Amino acid sequence: DAGVIQSPRHEVTEMGQEVTLRCKPISGHDYLFWYRQTMMRGLELLIYFNNNVPIDDSGMPEDRFSAKMPNASFSTLKIQPSEPRDSAVYFCASSLSRRSSEQYFGPGTRLTVT
């Protein structure tokens, strides 16, 4: 398996623009997680899905952030409108429920909002 795939790997955008980050989990995994990492706050969970259904979105910072999982092999994290403080590395991770604590992370998307 190719592991968790994220795109794009780098994104530079201007404040106010819409940003869409994409994730393909490992085939067969039924949990998907979106994390954000910054120097100030470290790694923090934004939202996670089980069987394509959002379970906990309490980490989503505000209404500008939204996430969807239309099917088992694809998820998006959208920021609209983007702000400079959204600059961070965004990681997607997936896991099997029976071994739920072994989360497999993608390479991340480095987002820079100018």
Add this chain to the structure above:
Amino acid sequence: DAKTTQPPSMDCAEGRAANLPCNHSTISGNEYVYWYRQIHSQGPQYIIHGLKNNETNEMASLIITEDRKSSTLILPHATLRDTAVYYCIVRAAGSARQLTFGSGTQLTVLP
């Protein structure tokens, strides 16, 4: 989930064993100890986990004290590629909640 305490940084000579400690004095009976690491600019990587018995896999060994209040991750023969931030996480297994990452230990393997 129980809180963990790790030293902020450690050095280790290449080829020697790296022993990374973690304190988790408030761990409860159903909580496991997990270790992840994050090599610079990459996503975190699962290493190993355990409940009360010592565990070993191809990457590392995990030693948990009898009272389970602390543990040590051992990389038997550290290489330069093991330079990373190592996170010790305590949580109950069986529920796919999020992992709560602390500050971790920056391990630097020196040539």
